[in-house]
Amino acid sequence: MRRFVPLAGAALLLGVYLLTMAPTLSWSHHGADGGDLVTAVARGSIPHPPGFPTYLLLGELFNRLPLRDPAWRLNLLSAVAAGLTIAAVRRLRFPSSTLGVLCAGLCLGLAPLFWSQALIAEVYTVAALFSALVVLLVLAGAPSWAVGLTFPLGTARWLL
Numbered sequence: 001m002r003r004f005v006p007l008a009g010a011a012l013l014l015g016v017y018l019l020t021m022a023p024t025l026s027w028s029h030h031g032a033d034g035g036d037l038v039t040a041v042a043r044g045s046i047p048h049p050p051g052f053p054t055y056l057l058l059g060e061l062f063n064r065l066p067l068r069d070p071a072w073r074l075n076l077l078s079a080v081a082a083g084l085t086i087a088a089v090r091r092l093r094f095p096s097s098t099l100g101v102l103c104a105g106l107c108l109g110l111a112p113l114f115w116s117q118a119l120i121a122e123v124y125t126v127a128a129l130f131s132a133l134v135v136l137l138v139l140a141g142a143p144s145w146a147v148g149l150t151f152p153l154g155t156a157r158w159l160l
Helices: 005-021 034-043 053-065 070-090 096-111 113-119 124-139 144-154
Strands: none
Touching: 005 070, 005 096, 005 113, 034 053, 034 070, 053 070, 053 124, 070 096, 070 113, 070 124, 096 113, 113 124, 124 144
């Protein structure tokens, strides 16, 4: 049951995000960079600095889906990244009860700012996903090289 709760809660929130997601490019929810990001992914170019390479690579995968327009596909990327972030956060299991784990995930997933970024083409939910993965790796006692490889993926730019 404890293993099912993170996935069930993430699936529930993903459903909420899909129902409320912007149908195409949107200026709502402070989505001023959406047009730049969608154009960069669709053309295979680089958006404004710092470039967001992880977002562009993931965006390219979602852009290949045979669904609707590129803006909708990148909105879908944000929704999926938000859902996966909630699943990762729930794996932390700070609360001891299953109900506590469910409530913690729902509190983050339905927080107005987090929810708003899950509905539009923006980089923040992807960054949140990699931040949650870094915390999970650290708490799981993963080797430092694994944490060191995961951390830059969620930052705005890669350190070369």
